[in-house]
Amino acid sequence: MAKVLMKGNEAMAEAAIQAGCQAFFGYPITPQSEIPEYFARELPKRGGLFLQAESELAAMNMVMGASASGARVMTSTSGPGYCLKLETLAAMTLTRLPAVVVVVMRSGPAFGTMKAAQEDYRMNGNGGYKVVTFAPSNLQEAAEMVYEAFDIADQYRNPVVVMADGMIGQMMEGVDYDKMPPKRTALPPKTWALHGRGARAGKKPQLLFLPDGMGHYGAKHYCETQLYPEIIRNETRVEITDVEDADIVLAAYGTAARMCKNVIRELQGTVRLGMIRPKTLWPFPYEAFEQIGPKCKAIVVPEINIIGQMIDDVRIASAGRWPAHHVGDSQNDFLTPNRIRDKVLAVWEGLQ
Amino acid sequence: MAIVYERPKSLNGAPFTYCPGCTHGIITQQVAAAIDELGIVDDTICVGCVGCGGYIAWFMDTDAIYSLHGRAPANATGIKRMNPDKVVFTYQGDGDLASIGTAEIVQAAHRGEKITTIFVNNATYGMTGGQMAPTTLVGQKTTTSPYGRDAAHCGKPIRMCELLSTIDGAAFIQRVAVNTPGNVRKARAAIKRAFQCQIEGKGFALVEVLSACPTNWGKTPAAALDWIASDMIPYYPLGNFKDFQ
Numbered sequence: 001m002a003k004v005l006m007k008g009n010e011a012m013a014e015a016a017i018q019a020g021c022q023a024f025f026g027y028p029i030t031p032q033s034e035i036p037e038y039f040a041r042e043l044p045k046r047g048g049l050f051l052q053a054e055s056e057l058a059a060m061n062m063v064m065g066a067s068a069s070g071a072r073v074m075t076s077t078s079g080p081g082y083c084l085k086l087e088t089l090a091a092m093t094l095t096r097l098p099a100v101v102v103v104v105m106r107s108g109p110a111f112g113t114m115k116a117a118q119e120d121y122r123m124n125g126n127g128g129y130k131v132v133t134f135a136p137s138n139l140q141e142a143a144e145m146v147y148e149a150f151d152i153a154d155q156y157r158n159p160v161v162v163m164a165d166g167m168i169g170q171m172m173e174g175v176d177y178d179k180m181p182p183k184r185t186a187l188p189p190k191t192w193a194l195h196g197r198g199a200r201a202g203k204k205p206q207l208l209f210l211p212d213g214m215g216h217y218g219a220k221h222y223c224e225t226q227l228y229p230e231i232i233r234n235e236t237r238v239e240i241t242d243v244e245d246a247d248i249v250l251a252a253y254g255t256a257a258r259m260c261k262n263v264i265r266e267l268q269g270t271v272r273l274g275m276i277r278p279k280t281l282w283p284f285p286y287e288a289f290e291q292i293g294p295k296c297k298a299i300v301v302p303e304i305n306i307i308g309q310m311i312d313d314v315r316i317a318s319a320g321r322w323p324a325h326h327v328g329d330s331q332n333d334f335l336t337p338n339r340i341r342d343k344v345l346a347v348w349e350g351l352q
Numbered sequence: 353m354a355i356v357y358e359r360p361k362s363l364n365g366a367p368f369t370y371c372p373g374c375t376h377g378i379i380t381q382q383v384a385a386a387i388d389e390l391g392i393v394d395d396t397i398c399v400g401c402v403g404c405g406g407y408i409a410w411f412m413d414t415d416a417i418y419s420l421h422g423r424a425p426a427n428a429t430g431i432k433r434m435n436p437d438k439v440v441f442t443y444q445g446d447g448d449l450a451s452i453g454t455a456e457i458v459q460a461a462h463r464g465e466k467i468t469t470i471f472v473n474n475a476t477y478g479m480t481g482g483q484m485a486p487t488t489l490v491g492q493k494t495t496t497s498p499y500g501r502d503a504a505h506c507g508k509p510i511r512m513c514e515l516l517s518t519i520d521g522a523a524f525i526q527r528v529a530v531n532t533p534g535n536v537r538k539a540r541a542a543i544k545r546a547f548q549c550q551i552e553g554k555g556f557a558l559v560e561v562l563s564a565c566p567t568n569w570g571k572t573p574a575a576a577l578d579w580i581a582s583d584m585i586p587y588y589p590l591g592n593f594k595d596f597q
């Protein structure tokens with residue numbers, strides 16, 4: 001199949017269906033509403049279930065129920081709705097139920113505005129859980145990440161979040177569905193799925209509150225000390241470009257990283273720029289920063305928010321070796337390639 | 353010697369952890385007995401709630417899941433939609449269903465979700481130590497209405513059966529009590545019919561059960577049963593609000 005021109009939200013929905021998503025529960029919110037609309041149109045034709053819930057809260061709890069029944073299931077939302085889903089997301093990390101949650105970020109806090117933003121980097125529910133969090137930078141990647149997210153969720157029995165900014169959701173681009181990542185084989189069978197005890201050998205009843213044989217603290221302890229380190233080892237994703245002899249390294253994700261590529265081209269011959277682009281926000285690719293060469297004097301972190309959020313992780317990774325400078329805004333003075341260029345030049349001049 | 357009475361087979365035998373005199377035990381037993389009578393134990397999925405009622409998930413010999421506070425009907429929706437041929441029921445207290453979970457229960461009924469809900473109304477929050485619920489009677493003293501519930505301050509108790517029976521998707525709605533042996537028998541029959549409603553695919557079914565909480569009411573078990581008759585039933589009339597053919 002050749003490339004098809006699609007809107008980002010629709011591209012992610014189509015990727016989910018191709019990944020075997022059997023059910024979608026959602027609620028309208030800009031800038032992701034094309035996702036439930038696409039599922040409403042397509043899923044019934046392709047043997048799946050679409051159901052519009054009364055709230056994001058209910059949608060996520062329906063996701064939990066469908067996941068508990070062994071289904072590949074997804075929901076999507078934006079920041080204000082993601083807040084409402086977090087309690088259930090947290091519960092699913094403890095009960096160990098896989099699902100895929102797509103968050104198409106807009107500006108906040110709360111109702112905020114409809115503008116695209118990268119402001120939900122640190123949004124988490126209670127209890128210190130972790131979920132693989134993808135950050136796509138173009139629509140092909142958004143589709144691939146959603147596609148792979150279902151396998152990752154099933155492999156680790158833990159939800160996966162795809163954190164796209166509003167630009168990714170709303171823009172159009174070509175997507176090639178022949179280039180989806182390979183299906184993971186040997187995923188663990190869902191012996192715990194609820195279908196009534198009669199469906200299970202020996203008619204053994206299944207209580208889904210915690211994994212078999214684990215108390216609350218046992219399950220939490222296992223996740224934090226064993227499961228999460230395993231995910232960090234296996235699933236950390238990053239694109240690293242020319243950092244070995246860079247004067248300045250750009251660190252950015254999503255649409256901000258896409259803007260950085262323009263800036264790198266534009267400033268060729270003026271300042272040597274490298275880039276570290278996290279494709280997973282958790283696990284964050286701290287080790288990528290060890291590849292930065294000795295000439296590097298500073299890191300510039302463009303983000304679509306006012307004072308920076310990912311920049312904190314960049315500072316942790318930098319461990320004091322390089323100053324990290326924020327550039328960006330989600331309000332009046334939206335992040336643009338020109339603003340990134342100007343910031344890089346100002347930092348570069350300051351270093352001379 | 354013939355066995356005339358035994359523990360329902362749908363219970364797993366774990367000792368109930370409800371307080372002495374609490375009627376949750378009787379209600380849990382009626383649910384299990386109804387499942388036995390219908391022969392659906394292998395095909396039933398229990399959805400527990402947050403609160404004392406949530407312990408049912410640990411007592412049933414069926415598949416079960418423990419839900420977040422108020423969200424059991426949404427959880428049950430996801431389960432039932434993926435298991436349309438199975439029997440899915442929620443077991444929720446009045447804090448869970450009539451306070452934090454009103455949106456979920458109303459919308460489950462509105463969609464005509466083919467699930468069965470057992471709604472245990474004891475006019476208080478039991479597990480957290482006896483706070484005021486939306487179902488707390490006017491004048492009733494709780495830890496958060498220490499001078500008695502004042503209707504001018506926080507309204508009059510909500511009647512969920514009356515509210516839900518206005519919704520087209522609700523096919524079976526009945527209020528029962530477990531304060532007398534006769535009422536327990538009626539409760540069992542209503543719970544069984546609420547399961548039948550689901551099995552026949554008629555729509556949403558709910559049985560509200562007026563239940564005693566002697567610990568938090570500050571009454572003896574016997575006085576608590578009397579209070580159901582003297583104070584609760586006059587405000588929460590027993591009877592069928594909606595039935596199916």
